[in-house]
Amino acid sequence: xxxxxxxxxASGVSPSTVSRVIADNPRISEETKKSxxxxxxxxxxxxxxSARNLVAKSTKAIAAIMPSSANxxxxxxxxxxxxxxxxxxIHDAQYSMLLSTGQTDEEILEEVKRLxxxxxVDGVILLYSRLDDAVTHFLVEHDFPFVIVGKPFEYESExxxxxxxxxxxxxxxxxxxxxxxxxxxxxxxxxxxxxVTQDREAGYEQALxxxxxxxxxxxxxxxxxxxxxxxxxxxxxxxLEKRPTGLVVSDDLISLGILNRLEEAGIRxxxxxxxxxxxxVYLSEITRPALTTVDIHIYELGIQSAKALLEKxxxxxxxxxxxxxxxxxxxxxxxxxx
Amino acid sequence: xxxxxxxxxASGVSPSTVSRVIADNPRISEETKKSxxxxxxxxxxxxxxSARNLVAKSTKAIAAIMPSSANxxxxxxxxxxxxxxxxxxIHDAQYSMLLSTGQTDEEILEEVKRLxxxxxVDGVILLYSRLDDAVTHFLVEHDFPFVIVGKPFEYESExxxxxxxxxxxxxxxxxxxxxxxxxxxxxxxxxxxxxVTQDREAGYEQALxxxxxxxxxxxxxxxxxxxxxxxxxxxxxxxLEKRPTGLVVSDDLISLGILNRLEEAGIRxxxxxxxxxxxxVYLSEITRPALTTVDIHIYELGIQSAKALLEKxxxxxxxxxxxxxxxxxxxxxxxxxx
DNA sequence: CTGTTAGCGCATTCAG
DNA sequence: CTGAATGCGCTAACAG
Numbered sequence: 001x002x003x004x005x006x007x008x009x010a011s012g013v014s015p016s017t018v019s020r021v022i023a024d025n026p027r028i029s030e031e032t033k034k035s036x037x038x039x040x041x042x043x044x045x046x047x048x049x050s051a052r053n054l055v056a057k058s059t060k061a062i063a064a065i066m067p068s069s070a071n072x073x074x075x076x077x078x079x080x081x082x083x084x085x086x087x088x089x090i091h092d093a094q095y096s097m098l099l100s101t102g103q104t105d106e107e108i109l110e111e112v113k114r115l116x117x118x119x120x121v122d123g124v125i126l127l128y129s130r131l132d133d134a135v136t137h138f139l140v141e142h143d144f145p146f147v148i149v150g151k152p153f154e155y156e157s158e159x160x161x162x163x164x165x166x167x168x169x170x171x172x173x174x175x176x177x178x179x180x181x182x183x184x185x186x187x188x189x190x191x192x193x194x195x196v197t198q199d200r201e202a203g204y205e206q207a208l209x210x211x212x213x214x215x216x217x218x219x220x221x222x223x224x225x226x227x228x229x230x231x232x233x234x235x236x237x238x239x240l241e242k243r244p245t246g247l248v249v250s251d252d253l254i255s256l257g258i259l260n261r262l263e264e265a266g267i268r269x270x271x272x273x274x275x276x277x278x279x280x281v282y283l284s285e286i287t288r289p290a291l292t293t294v295d296i297h298i299y300e301l302g303i304q305s306a307k308a309l310l311e312k313x314x315x316x317x318x319x320x321x322x323x324x325x326x327x328x329x330x331x332x333x334x335x336x337x338x
Numbered sequence: 339x340x341x342x343x344x345x346x347x348a349s350g351v352s353p354s355t356v357s358r359v360i361a362d363n364p365r366i367s368e369e370t371k372k373s374x375x376x377x378x379x380x381x382x383x384x385x386x387x388s389a390r391n392l393v394a395k396s397t398k399a400i401a402a403i404m405p406s407s408a409n410x411x412x413x414x415x416x417x418x419x420x421x422x423x424x425x426x427x428i429h430d431a432q433y434s435m436l437l438s439t440g441q442t443d444e445e446i447l448e449e450v451k452r453l454x455x456x457x458x459v460d461g462v463i464l465l466y467s468r469l470d471d472a473v474t475h476f477l478v479e480h481d482f483p484f485v486i487v488g489k490p491f492e493y494e495s496e497x498x499x500x501x502x503x504x505x506x507x508x509x510x511x512x513x514x515x516x517x518x519x520x521x522x523x524x525x526x527x528x529x530x531x532x533x534v535t536q537d538r539e540a541g542y543e544q545a546l547x548x549x550x551x552x553x554x555x556x557x558x559x560x561x562x563x564x565x566x567x568x569x570x571x572x573x574x575x576x577x578l579e580k581r582p583t584g585l586v587v588s589d590d591l592i593s594l595g596i597l598n599r600l601e602e603a604g605i606r607x608x609x610x611x612x613x614x615x616x617x618x619v620y621l622s623e624i625t626r627p628a629l630t631t632v633d634i635h636i637y638e639l640g641i642q643s644a645k646a647l648l649e650k651x652x653x654x655x656x657x658x659x660x661x662x663x664x665x666x667x668x669x670x671x672x673x674x675x676x
Numbered sequence: 677c678t679g680t681t682a683g684c685g686c687a688t689t690c691a692g
Numbered sequence: 693c694t695g696a697a698t699g700c701g702c703t704a705a706c707a708g
Contacts, residue, residue, distance in 0.1 A: 393703050
């Protein structure tokens with residue numbers, strides 16, 4: 001391996017001078033810079049990151065932590081899309097991105113500990129937010145730079161997070177269904193542990209209340225993602241005495257499963273039942289019918305969270321921030337007026 | 339930050355002893371190990387990875403490199419699924435996984451150079467294989483440990499790679515269509531630069547030839563993924579004088595787009611046209627009709643590639659290997675006999 | 677079984 | 693503007 005010393009020797013200067021031209025230190029004359037750079041090229045020199053990290057106390061790397069449902073999580077196009085956003089700013093800043101590989105909650109916690117204690121990364125982005133999350137606890141306790149994509153369960157004021165106004169979005173999309181003449185509207189969400197489920201559900205309830213529509217828990221369903229989840233949800237809906245004519249589904253991927261089961265059950269969308277959803281992942285325009293859904297601008301969530309993290313990581317005193325990405329409703333073919 | 343020295347002082351031993359208990363060196367008495375460990379706990383000591391990396395000349399990290407079509411690539415459920423496989427073995431080995439963030443070919447090459455030159459990772463997994471790939475060139479030229487998921491365009495014998503027998507798979511799935519009485523069968527593939535497209539297409543041709551069925555380029559279509567790609571392909575097919583009754587599509591995601599356009603065009607699957615496909619991502623059982631497709635065992639591709647890489651990274655003289663993951667055909671509802 | 681010494685490759689004082 | 697010296701935190705001979 002060719003080191004800074006070799007370059008120094010080859011160009012007849014001292015190691016510290018070489019170090020300075022690497023850092024493009026203005027106190028070095030253009031001339032020596034030129035000659036040193038030439039030597040670096042000639043020898044094929046490249047700085048050793050580990051050595052640099054050691055003295056710089058920074059690795060210029062961040063970690064993105066996926067939720068523990070690792071088997072299914074990455075399958076949700078939401079994650080690739082946030083990662084793409086994060087990757088974009090990370091790349092521009094010449095940082096690297098580590099992806100968590102743990103499958104269970106404990107594995108993930110262990111991994112985060114390794115990364116943080118070992119100073120493997122300068123900061124962490126949490127790609128989920130759920131009730132009473134051990135990783136979040138750990139991070140705030142150790143005062144380690146991190147940002148949450150979503151809304152934290154606690155530490156509302158201490159943690160930096162990037163989120164949508166999911167309550168408002170839930171309210172709007174439900175109101176839209178109501179405006180279209182629907183009165184019997186059910187909510188289908190993922191795990192109630194997820195803050196995002198809670199918020200969208202809260203918005204749904206607010207809209208019903210505002211419209212003076214009675215509602216009780218009969219119309220609230222919580223399910224897994226994809227086909228298996230769709231099955232249970234649809235069977236339940238069909239068993240209802242008064243079947244809903246509208247469905248507010250908290251995630252496009254759940255909608256996909258539901259649409260699938262609905263078709264198998266011979267229930268037509270949107271003729272028999274209207275469906276609205278959230279996220280606007282690429283799948284939602286491929287489904288049949290194409291989904292009317294809330295576009296939460298996932299890519300932008302990624303961009304902003306990465307930016308915020310870099311700021312935190314590079315400035316001890318950066319204050320906690322809350323960043324809300326606006327949403328828009330994308331109208332397609334899964335809704336029909338009553 | 340609490341270092342090895344602090345622990346040494348606290349437990350009344352020398353730094354090297356502490357280092358040894360970290361490594362669980364058998365030449366240290368259980369007694370001192372115990373006391374040192376107690377001190378580590380008490381002080382909250384954790385080894386600094388950068389320092390360790392510097393002397394160990396290894397980072398216990400690998401990088402996964404995505405193809406440059408970054409905007410769409412991660413959208414293909416193939417990638418999350420390989421990553422899951424890779425992550426699983428990487429995690430068990432206590433390694434970390436870096437994900438590439440470059441969007442264009444050049445950006446990716448730059449990134450790989452940074453990672454390799456800076457000794458940021460111990461090895462690289464290429465999640466694609468295409469014609470004349472600069473990254474591959476670079477890696478072999480520098481004799482850096484890497485493995486390819488797919489078949490390399492060159493360096494067949496020097497490079498370690500994990501692949502399916504895509505030619506055979508293409509032959510089998512096409513033969514299946516022929517057995518079902520189809521005679522006019524078209525092939526729809528992704529970019530011809532991708533080795534995987536080439537191989538599956540070659541298998542398709544072999545099957546036709548073996549069955550004595552004439553074929554020419556009229557029946558070979560190359561397209562983008564998803565809806566936009568589906569549009570062009572379907573329009574083309576409909577414009578054909580003799581429309582095919584069977585479609586061999588080289589990727590489930592392309593099938594998804596095609597299915598979508600086919601329905602819009604009023605062509606029924608499988609009644610009017612049968613469709614078979616490759617990969618068996620989770621989407622293929624959600625489509626309507628559910629897809630008959632070749633299961634290439636993506637997760638296993640990930641597992642094996644990661645294992646092979648770790649071997650290469652930890653053993654200078656590990657020979658190049660070719661690992662073929664067997665495939666199976668999953669029969670669902672997109673094929674009808676003629 | 678344990679301590680001493682040296683050095684990994686780089687950045688950064690402090691001199692000059 | 694540049695060099696010499698020092699140390700980042702850890703591991704690995706080499707002694708004992």
